[in-house]
Amino acid sequence: MCANVSQKGWSVVTLVFLFMLINYADKSVVGLSSVPMMQELGLSHRQFGLLGSAFFLLFAIAGVAVGFLANRLSTTVIMTVMALVWAAALLLPIAGSVTFTGLLISRIVLGAAEGPAFPLAMHAVYKWFGNQQRELPSSVVASGAAFGTGIVAPLISWIILHHGWRASFIALGMASLLWAGLWRLLAVEGPLDAASGAATDQPRWIPYRRLLTSRTALGVYLGGFGAYWVIALNIVWLANYLNKALHMSPARAAWVIALPSALQLVFAPGSAYLSRWLARRGVSSRLSRGLLGALCVSVSGLSMLCLPFSGSGAIEVLLVGLSFSIGSVIFTLGSPLIGEISPSAQRGAVLAVTNSLQTLAGLVAPLVMGLLVDINANPTAGFRAGFLLAGGLVAALGVLSAALIHPESDALRLGRWAPGHASKLEESPVS
Numbered sequence: 001m002c003a004n005v006s007q008k009g010w011s012v013v014t015l016v017f018l019f020m021l022i023n024y025a026d027k028s029v030v031g032l033s034s035v036p037m038m039q040e041l042g043l044s045h046r047q048f049g050l051l052g053s054a055f056f057l058l059f060a061i062a063g064v065a066v067g068f069l070a071n072r073l074s075t076t077v078i079m080t081v082m083a084l085v086w087a088a089a090l091l092l093p094i095a096g097s098v099t100f101t102g103l104l105i106s107r108i109v110l111g112a113a114e115g116p117a118f119p120l121a122m123h124a125v126y127k128w129f130g131n132q133q134r135e136l137p138s139s140v141v142a143s144g145a146a147f148g149t150g151i152v153a154p155l156i157s158w159i160i161l162h163h164g165w166r167a168s169f170i171a172l173g174m175a176s177l178l179w180a181g182l183w184r185l186l187a188v189e190g191p192l193d194a195a196s197g198a199a200t201d202q203p204r205w206i207p208y209r210r211l212l213t214s215r216t217a218l219g220v221y222l223g224g225f226g227a228y229w230v231i232a233l234n235i236v237w238l239a240n241y242l243n244k245a246l247h248m249s250p251a252r253a254a255w256v257i258a259l260p261s262a263l264q265l266v267f268a269p270g271s272a273y274l275s276r277w278l279a280r281r282g283v284s285s286r287l288s289r290g291l292l293g294a295l296c297v298s299v300s301g302l303s304m305l306c307l308p309f310s311g312s313g314a315i316e317v318l319l320v321g322l323s324f325s326i327g328s329v330i331f332t333l334g335s336p337l338i339g340e341i342s343p344s345a346q347r348g349a350v351l352a353v354t355n356s357l358q359t360l361a362g363l364v365a366p367l368v369m370g371l372l373v374d375i376n377a378n379p380t381a382g383f384r385a386g387f388l389l390a391g392g393l394v395a396a397l398g399v400l401s402a403a404l405i406h407p408e409s410d411a412l413r414l415g416r417w418a419p420g421h422a423s424k425l426e427e428s429p430v431s
Contacts, residue, residue: 008188009128013137015183016121017144019079022175023117024148025156026086026110027055027235029172032156032257033165034240035250040165041100045379049370052236054104056363058112060356066116067352071345075124076187078116083180085113090173094166115359118145119351122335126347127190132279134336135272135289142332146264146325153261157254206343206414211350214414216341219290219404220334223297224358226397227327229390230300232362234260234324237369237383244379246316256317260324271296271329285340290405293333294398300327301395308384323387327394330401340407341414365390 030037030051038048070078089110093102118141125137159168211217234257242253271292278288304323310316335351342350368389373382 009125009137009190012128012187012190013125013140015179015187016125017140017147018179019083019183020117020121020141020144021148021152022083022086022172022179023114024145024235025152026090026114026148026172026176028148028153029090029156029165029168030055030107031234031236031239032153032254033160033168034236035243036160036165041098041103043100045370045373045382046367047100047370048240049236049367049373051100051104051107052232052366052370053363055107055111056232056359057108059115059362060360061115062112063115063119063352063356063359064349067119067356068349070116070120070123070348070352074189075120075127075348076183076189079120079124079187080180080184082113082117082120083176083183086110087173087176087180089113090169090176094169098166115356116352118331119335119348119355122339122351123348124187124190126339126344131336131340134339135276135332136269138335139268139272139332142268142328143265145331146261146268146328151258151261151265153257154251154254157250161250205345208346208349210414211342211346212353214341214410215404216290216337216407216410217350217354219294219401219406220330220337220354221357222397222404223294223330223401224334224354225361226297226301226394226401227330228358229361229365229394230304230324230327232365233369233386233390235362236366237386238320238324241379241383245383256320259317259321263321263325264328267296267326267329268332271332275333285337285407286405286409289333289337289340290407291402293330293337294402294405296329296398297327297401298395298398300325301391301393301398303391304387304394305391307387307391323391327398337405337407341410 034048037043043051066078066082089106093106121141121144122138125141126134129137156168156171159171238257239250239253242248242256243250248256275288275292278292279285300323303319303326307316307319307323310319334354338351338354339347369383369386372386372389373379376382376385
C-alpha cells in the first residue's frame, strides 16, 4: 500500500513539474521574442517594459482568490482550467493581426491564469508528502520553473529564429492543451488533505491575520520578493540585455540564458538535500530552511551588484548565471516553511497569499528596468543602473528575511505544536 501511494505521489510530482515548466516557458517567451517583436511592432523599451509588467497586473489578485478557492475545490479541476486559459491567452492574440493592445490584454489574462500556479502546484504535492518529506518534491517543482525559464530557451529561440516569434506562442499554447489532457487523465488528489494528516491536538483553524503576519511568513514574503525581482528581470530583460548591451547573437544568448536554469537544477535539489541533512542532525528549521534560503537571496543580490563591474568574458557570464539562479532556493525552502506553520485546511490559501505578495516584484521590476534603459545615454548604461538598483535591493531583503524567519517560535505561538511534543506536524504515507 505504501509503495503504491509513493508511486502515485511521485507521478503527481512529475506532472506538476511539467506544469511549472510550461508556466515559466509562457512567462519567458515574450522576453525571448523581445528583439523581433519590438522591431515588428515598433515598440520602445518603455512599452516593452509595460508589456512585461502587465503580465503581473492581476497575477497577485488571482493568486489569492484561487488560493482560497483551493481550500474548497479539487486542485485537479482548478489546474486543468488554468492550463486551458493559458492556451487560449497564447493562441488567440496571434490568430489575426497582431497589435500591441492585443498582446497587452493577452499578457494580463495569461498573468491572471498563471498567478495561482506555484502555490497550487505546491498544495497539490503537499497532499502527498508530510512536513518531513517536502524539501525534495518542492525542489522538483522548483526545477520545473528552471527548465521553463532557461533549459527550453534554446528550443524556443530556435523556433523564433526559423519560424518567427508567433510560432513559439503556438508551440506553447499546444503544450498547455496537451498537459491539460494528461492531468485530467492521470492526476489524483492526495490523502493528506484538510481531513487528515495532522495530529489531533493541533488546531484545525488559525485566524488568517495571525498566520499571515507571523515572523516566518513576513520573512518568506521579503526573501521571495527579492528573488522574484530577479526572476522578472530574467524573464523580461535578460535576453534583451545580452543582445543589446553585450552584443551577443540570439543563438549564443539563448545558451547563456540557459546557464541560470542549469544552476537552479543544481541549487534546488542541492539545497533540499542540505536542508534535510541538517534537520536530521538536529539543526532547527529556522537555520536549515530559513537561514539557508535567505542567504541564497543575499548572494544573488551581491552577485548582481558585481555584474556591472565584471567586464566581459567568462566572469560576466558566471555572474549572470549566479545572479539569476541562486536566489530561487528561497522558493524550494520557503514553501515548506509556510506549510510548517499552516494547518492543512488553510495551507492552499496561505501559500497563495505568500506567492502573490512575492510576485508583486514582477509588476515593478520590468517597468523600472525599461525606464532606466530609456532615460540613460545608451542601453549598456541603463542596464548597469538597473542591475545596481536590483542587486542592492535583493541583498538587503535577504538579510531582513534571515532576521525574521523563525518557524519554531511561530508554530508555538500559533498553537501548531503542543508543549512537549515533537515538531512533526504531519506524517506522510509516502516513504
